[in-house]
Amino acid sequence: MNEPMIKIRNLTMSFGSVTPLKNINLDIQRGDIVALIGPSGTGKSTLLRLINRLETPTSGSIIVDGEDITAPDCRLELLRKKIGMIFQSFNLFAHLTVIENIMAAPVSVAHLSRQAAYDQAMKLLKSVGLQSKALSYPSELSGGQQQRIAIVRALAMNPEMLLFDEPTSALDPTMVSEVENVIRRVAEEGTTMMIVTHEMEFARSIANRVIFMENGCIHEDGTPDQIFNHPQSERTRQFIQRLKVLTLTVDSHEVDTLSCFTLIEEFVAKNGIPRRTKNALLSLFDELCIGMLLSRMESPLIKMMIEYGVDGHVTVNIDYNGDRFDIADSTDDIALAIVKAFIADMSYNYDADDREAPNHLKISLVD
Ligand SMILES: Nc1ncnc2c1ncn2[C@@H]1O[C@H](COP(=O)(O)OP(=O)(O)O)[C@@H](O)[C@H]1O
Ligand SMILES: [Mg+2]
DSSP, X not given: OOOOSEEEEEEEEEETTEEEEEEEEEEEOTTOEXXXXXXXXXXXXXXXXXXXXXXXXXXXXXXXXXXXXXXXXXXXXXXXXXXXXXXXXOOOOTTSOHHHHHHHHHHHTSOOOHXXXXXXXXXXXXXXXXXXGTTSOGGGSXXXXXXXXXXXXXXXXXXXXXEEESTTTTSOGGGHHHHHHHHHHHHHTTOEEXXXXXXXXXXXXXXXXXXXXXXXXXEEEEOHIIIIISOSSHHHHHHHTTOEEEEEEEOSTTOOHHHHHHHHHHHHHHTTOOHHHXXXXXXXXXXXXXXXXXXXXXXXXXXXXXXXOTTSOEEEEXXXXXXXXXXXXXXXXXXXXXXXXXXXXXXXXXXXXXSSOOEEEEEEEOO
């Protein structure tokens, strides 16, 4: 295999007591289009800023094209020429016109003649349909236009790699696709890219590799098909499905059922879950977890996990300890009839290796 464009080894970054990156190891190959996804505060921006050496790592190394950019003698201007960055907030120079924004670095850093820089800038502007804005100031442009200019400004340095940190997060939704389309075109030209994004469809369609970060670690790394269709970990699956999750644990006969009802009601209210579903969840907890399960258990452990997906579908997983017991075999016909009215599909399995709670019940609610 060719030498990777970027080789990250044991990279750790701490700010005081916060450690946003914990011992990251990662290779990026030339031509890779990497989508970096994960919840906020998990170190995605910190990782991009380190690769572009806007931050200095606490420990570990980042090798770009064979050169350790964490070394004190690393020539930052060469690195910045090689790797361009696009920020959520565009970061255009407010006091310069569009054309001056694009020409600035080619003239002052790459020492292009003003004419050559101008010709190139106009060509790039044309490619994103904004040549008529050459003499405008950033404040006169829409967010989508400003971000297209920011991309063009980075391209004017002929970078080998581009880093995008949530390039469409600050945009009005109507402008997201115009910016995504420009990024797509740049990707097709073969520029290596890392893109932090919350737009899952965009990540899936543009990337050849998707990295899911959580808590400062790379949690899962694979092709879009692996990550989006066959995620290895439960956390990845929850994240990509944007699931809202509530877990209730009953581990004593003295459980405060009223406060559990309150938790369900708050969860329902917060996520705008329909009333019918709320009734189903309250019944499942009351009739099934308390009525059918708790009453027959000596030292109970019942976990009810409610997942509410963006598509409005609700799944409930109930795990419990004790001997094999499928609630479908329960003799409590009335309780069973009540809960079955809400259930579209139910499956039960007993996993003897699971010492904590071997009974697993998966319930899909009627939509
Ligand atoms: N310059 C900084 N000083 C102190 N803490 C920081 C700094 N930059 C980032 N952090 C902290 O590091 C964590 C990860 O931040 P960040 O990389 O921005 O996450 P993400 O981009 O995934 O949302 C957060 O807890 C953030 O508050
Ligand atoms: Mg960020």
